[in-house]
Amino acid sequence: MKIQSAKVIVTCPGRNFVTLKLITDQGVYGIGDATLNGRELAVVAYLEEHVIPCLIGMDPRRIEDIWQYFYRGAYWRRGPVTMSAIAAVDTALWDIKAKMAGMPLYDLLGGKSREGVMVYGHANGVDLAETVDEVGRYIDMGYKAIRAQSGVPGLKDAYGVGRGKMYYEPADAALPSLTIWDTHKYLSFVPKLFERLREVYGFEPHLLHDGHHRMTPLEAAGLGKALEPYRLFWLEDATPAENQEAFRLIRQHTTTPLAVGEVFNTIWDCKDLIQNQLIDYIRCTVVRAGGITHLRRIADLAALYQIKTGSHGATDLSPVTMGAALHFDSWVPNFGIQEYMRHTPETDAVFPHAYSFAQGLLYPGETPGHGVDLDEAEAAKYPYKPAYLPVARLEDGTMWNW
Ligand code: CS2
Ligand code: MG
Numbered sequence: 154m155k156i157q158s159a160k161v162i163v164t165c166p167g168r169n170f171v172t173l174k175l176i177t178d179q180g181v182y183g184i185g186d187a188t189l190n191g192r193e194l195a196v197v198a199y200l201e202e203h204v205i206p207c208l209i210g211m212d213p214r215r216i217e218d219i220w221q222y223f224y225r226g227a228y229w230r231r232g233p234v235t236m237s238a239i240a241a242v243d244t245a246l247w248d249i250k251a252k253m254a255g256m257p258l259y260d261l262l263g264g265k266s267r268e269g270v271m272v273y274g275h276a277n278g279v280d281l282a283e284t285v286d287e288v289g290r291y292i293d294m295g296y297k298a299i300r301a302q303s304g305v306p307g308l309k310d311a312y313g314v315g316r317g318k319m320y321y322e323p324a325d326a327a328l329p330s331l332t333i334w335d336t337h338k339y340l341s342f343v344p345k346l347f348e349r350l351r352e353v354y355g356f357e358p359h360l361l362h363d364g365h366h367r368m369t370p371l372e373a374a375g376l377g378k379a380l381e382p383y384r385l386f387w388l389e390d391a392t393p394a395e396n397q398e399a400f401r402l403i404r405q406h407t408t409t410p411l412a413v414g415e416v417f418n419t420i421w422d423c424k425d426l427i428q429n430q431l432i433d434y435i436r437c438t439v440v441r442a443g444g445i446t447h448l449r450r451i452a453d454l455a456a457l458y459q460i461k462t463g464s465h466g467a468t469d470l471s472p473v474t475m476g477a478a479l480h481f482d483s484w485v486p487n488f489g490i491q492e493y494m495r496h497t498p499e500t501d502a503v504f505p506h507a508y509s510f511a512q513g514l515l516y517p518g519e520t521p522g523h524g525v526d527l528d529e530a531e532a533a534k535y536p537y538k539p540a541y542l543p544v545a546r547l548e549d550g551t552m553w554n555w
Contacts, residue, residue, distance in 0.1 A: 154214055155212060156177055156209055159175050159200075159205045161173055162529065163193065164503055165535045165540075166497065166500045166502070166531075166532075167535075168500070168540060170471040170504075171189070171197055172188075173186075173241035174245070175245040175249065177213055177249060183213070183244070183247070184245050184473055184526065185241035185242060186439070186470065186471040187200060188440065188469060188470065189234060190324055191329075193537070194537075196241075199234050199235065199238045204238055207223075213246050216243065220242075224443070230419075231418050236442060236443045240440045240441070240444040241444075243443060243444025243447070244445060244474075247444070247477070249522075257480065258445075258477065258481075258517075258522060258524075259484045259517060265484065266483065266484055267483060269516050270479055270491050271298060272490065272515050273359065274298075274494070275321060276290070276302075277318065277321060278314065279314060280304050280306070281342075283303075283304075284303035285346075288358070288360075292354060296358070297514075298490055298513070299361070301347070301360055307335070308334065308339070309332070309333060311339070312555070313365070319495055320497045323543070324469065325540070327540065328539075329544045330541075330543045331544060332543045340375065343380070351383050361412075362385060363389040364391045365555070366393045370399045372392075373391035374402055374403045374405070375406075378409070380409050381408060386490070387433065387434055389436070391411060394417075400426060400432060403431075411432045411434070412434035412436055413426060413434075413435070414436035414437045415436045415441065417436075418441060419447065420454060423435055428454075430459075430460070434460065435451060435455045436463050437465070439464070439478050445477060461488060461489030462488050463490045471500075475493075475506075476507070476525035478491060479515055479516070479517035482517075483517050499535070502528065502531055503528055505528060506525040508525075
């Protein structure tokens with residue numbers, strides 16, 4: 154069996170997505186997501202110029218060997234561009250293998266460990282009152298877990314709040330727009346938000362919050378401590394994690410659970426955080442961390458330390474990643490939660506999929522493969538449009554982490 158041809162499809166049904174399609178000599182094809190928000194065309198070139206020429210003629214059944222070929226064989230390891238390209242190949246190959254086996258991917262991975270996948274939705278508002286209402290709306294829609302992000306008094310913009318609600322999209326401009334940030338204002342506000350949410354909705358719904366890499370370790374430790382009475386499911390990206398040691402300080406001061414990993418690419422980025430038990434949830438997902446083949450190594454390492462998975466699932470991860478992640482989540486023994494930021498109806502039309510939402514859970518569906526397809530005619534209606542995430546500066550002009 155051989156990979157006969159491959160193509161990269163770029164489409165922008167409201168936001169950009171990059172998809173790799175691998176076609177075999179037996180007519181079976183597989184698709185993988187290669188979207189890297191704001192750097193999409195770098196992965197397109199990586200795939201078209203450096204991966205596809207090597208891939209043609211390879212045996213698609215040899216998923217592990219192909220993974221090692223592109224990881225070790227490139228000499229230049231890791232990094233978001235390389236690992237998104239490897240992930241796309243890997244996801245497409247698992248799709249092909251599961252289709253050939255006539256099984257939904259979760260069955261090939263070892264079968265279901267649970268009936269459905271608990272997801273968290275994004276509630277966001279311009280101020281405390283609107284955010285509280287939004288959380289209520291998610292509870293009414295059946296969500297068991299909700300991430301709350303709000304505008305902060307005295308700041309014009311805050312992470313997690315933007316145009317639109319249900320289909321909020323952070324990559325909103327042809328060149329990065331400028332936002333102004335002040336951690337002091339943010340820290341004074343966030344505990345009030347969660348105090349109010351618990352007053353209004355009680356302790357039944359799981360509540361989550363994303364610090365989006367903006368605090369220092371000590372600031373994050375203080376926030377974690379201040380949030381303890383409100384029993385968060387997690388505080389995410391409390392501080393940038395390039396220096397994994399930084400989490401030790403946060404950990405020493407708070408029992409608020411910590412989640413990290415949406416920007417990680419390999420097990421090496423997670424290793425110290427996991428082995429030192431400095432986090433509770435690992436956020437790596439299919440497209441960012443080298444596909445199913447590599448993600449399951451990360452999950453297995455995490456399981457040794459009772460750390461659970463909590464895969465990234467923002468709108469910049471295409472429905473292909475969502476579908477593959479849901480099969481992974483259905484199988485993985487140490488599953489924690491799955492992020493679910495809904496795609497627009499236009500995106501759903503480009504990517505017909507088997508997964509579905511009911512009462513706070515997502516179900517991967519029973520279609521052989523990962524259950525997500527790409528309608529090429531529909532995709533062709535939406536050509537690529539440059540779109541970037543905003544950047545952040547402090548009030549005095551200092552560049553900060555968006
Ligand atoms: C976020 C993302 O979903 C999350 O937790 O941190 O919105 C992130 O900002 C985007 O995926 C960046 O592309
Ligand atoms: Mg995040």
